[in-house]
Amino acid sequence: MISLSTLVQSYGFKHADWEVEGEVLKTEKGLKRISYWADQDQVLWHIKWRDHLADKTGYLTNRMIQTLNGERMILTDEGWLTLHDNVTSLFPYKDREGEFGKFIGQYFSLNIEEPGDYHDPVNMDRINNHLKYPINQGFSEEIQPFIERLRKEALLRLSKAKRLREESFGEEATALIPVVSPIFSLDQGKIVFEKLYWQHGTERPEKGYRSLQIILSQWLQRYGKKSLYTLLYEIDKHFPLKKNHFKNLLADCLTPWEFTLFLEQIQKIDDPNQMEVLKEKLTFQWEESRQLVKALSEWFDLTREKVPTV
Amino acid sequence: MTYEQPSSLSFSIKESVWLNRGSEIDELLSLVLEPDISIQEEGDQVFVRGNLQLYGEYRPKEAEENDSGTFADQVSFRSVEEVSMSDDGVGLIRHSFPLDVTIPKERIDNLDNLFVTVDEFDYELPGKGCIELEANVSVSGIKSDQSSYSFSEARNDSYEESFERSVNQEQSTPEPEQFEDSRVSYNEFQYEEPNVNEEPVESFQPEQEDDERSFHFEAVRPAEEEPNEEDYVLENVDDGESRYQGQEFGEVEAEAEPNIEQDTTSEEPVEVEPARGETSNQEEPTPVEVVDAVTSDEGEERVESTTPTVKFASNPNVSSVDDDRPAGEGEENGSEAAEVQPRKEENALYLTKMLTKGEEEFSKLKMCIVQDGETLEMIAERYKLQVSQLVRMNRLNEDRVSEGEILYIPVKATVSSETSDS
The missing domain is CATH 3.90.1200.10 (Aminoglycoside phosphotransferase (APH), C-terminal lobe)
Structure with missing residues (x-):
């Protein structure tokens, strides 16, 4: 499992703790969710897709949070890892x-x-x-x-x-x-x-x-x-x-x-x-x-x- | 030895069952309502859980030919229900009405005497895609005492009569194999609003079901003695006369399971075996809940674990029955009975005979719709019965039946009680 210190160092959080161990991080900037990827090409595809989708539609999406070095993903023992805002409230579709x-x-x-x-x-x-x-x-x-x-x-x-x-x-x-x-x-x-x-x-x-x-x-x-x-x-x-x-x-x-x-x-x-x-x-x-x-x-x-x- | 006077907890069920479009009924061939319940004792409560299973056969309405040439016609395909019809084109109806009754243990002196019975059962076909059912269901074998009558009156005064039916549609809806009112979601996400499909025939309308479901509480009443009770009833009870005095439904229990008073000397507790509990995992039963919530004779003070209370959400219709017996008598007799009457390992399920007088051991009734050209002899032969039985069962004035007439067909008990002569 990815260590807390690696995440704190990579993303520059002041405070971070596990909300759900290995999955959701509680930081001073809110809850962050971790995604693991086995394939680098797949991450790259998703990064591009989400960027384009956000640009085209103007809607928010769970794009990859950049590290202190400006990277969108980091390589760990678990494979490729990306970090995202964690949002749980469902969108009300009715009449929309x-x-x-x-x-x-x-x-x-x-x-x-x-x-x-x-x-x-x-x-x-x-x-x-x-x-x-x-x-x-x-x-x-x-x-x-x-x-x-x-x-x-x-x-x-x-x-x-x-x-x-x-x-x-x-x-x-x-x-x-x-x-x-x-x-x-x-x-x-x-x-x-x-x-x-x-x-x-x-x-x-x-x-x-x-x-x-x-x-x-x-x-x-x-x-x-x-x-x-x-x-x-x-x-x-x-x-x-x-x-x-x-x-x-x-x-x-x-x-x-x-x-x-x-x-x-x-x-x-x-x-x-x-x-x-x-x-x-x-x-x-x-x-x-x-x-x-x-x-x-x-x-x-x-x-x-x-x-x-x- | 004195006996508690048994009573019945009765309620009526009024349900509308909608079939899928394309599965509309042209002709209903048979319809059976059968209790499929388990009786379990947990702590101070006895839980009667399971389903009333509706089985039936029907001939579907012929599908209209796709001659309109629309795109919709070209790509349409049949539902699983339509495909699943048997080769001769007979459609099968399967539907479950969940049942959940909780009774304080003190109110039951012998679990073997606890029966769920369908006293009356009838249906109407208001449309080709809908079956409206009405049934009177009884839970018999509950001891009656003064508090029971307080209970029924108190419910009007003090307790919210909310029938806990279909609180969760996902749990209580029937099998989607046959009906579209079962919108069990297999998606991993929960919807914010459940199915609001506009076409009532195509999909089940939960609101509609709620409106149409009505369980009418009738009474907690002592069973009435049938004056011409069968001999074996008296043979198998120690004090049959006193026990069955004033009973209304006594003949049903007695003839269904004549050995109700066996093993009276054994004190060893026996685990109650659910009658057919293995089938209850398909649906979470919810509809009828009888919980501890009782008033004393003054009608104000809450007395727990002595009397069942039934909560109903729609169409509460409570009637109380007067009783002259002293309030304490029930408890005394109950504890006495509990000491000498261990629980048996089985509980039989019965569809109450609606019209018999107790001379036959039948466990359920089938309904048969007389077809063109059929005679009573043919029907009797098909069900291996005497014509006289059919005549008596259906209170026929003559030996003739006509097409479309509904006959009640008694079906013999398949579960017999274990007899111990010790």
């Missing part, structure tokens, strides 16, 4: 579709043109390999039909996703698939001085729309369809969703990632109670995906009707 839509639109249109080790979480080929054959691994009589029926429906979802992606490449060959710092929850939005403060993680940059899917899905669940549509309109002003990205986004939403995750998880369990928990979890996630696809496609139909055909 415009503000947040603008931020997300700018977030996904940000292209920092930094080479990196991108992660593609929605790999259709891999998922297709999971689903193309009947799955029979000695499951109980009760679970086997459940899995088989869902597998067929998942294949149907995947085929629709593939078709959308093909159409998308045909229509919008120039569309730029976003590469972003991954988002896992709306709760990464914090509030500082009544302003949005976005808290990034340390994960690999992500190519595609999975993060946008999560944002939209959670928004739908929290604030309903009407609010989601307002948010989509706002996003579209800054990120050409309808024109360039919609079908790819929908393809990612259609991809039955939750079912393949379920298949992976049930391999590791033998307790029937755990199976029930996983089934429930799958049902919940599947339903969220279904609701999002429905809402997005209806929004697309709605906006398409308003555009006169040439």
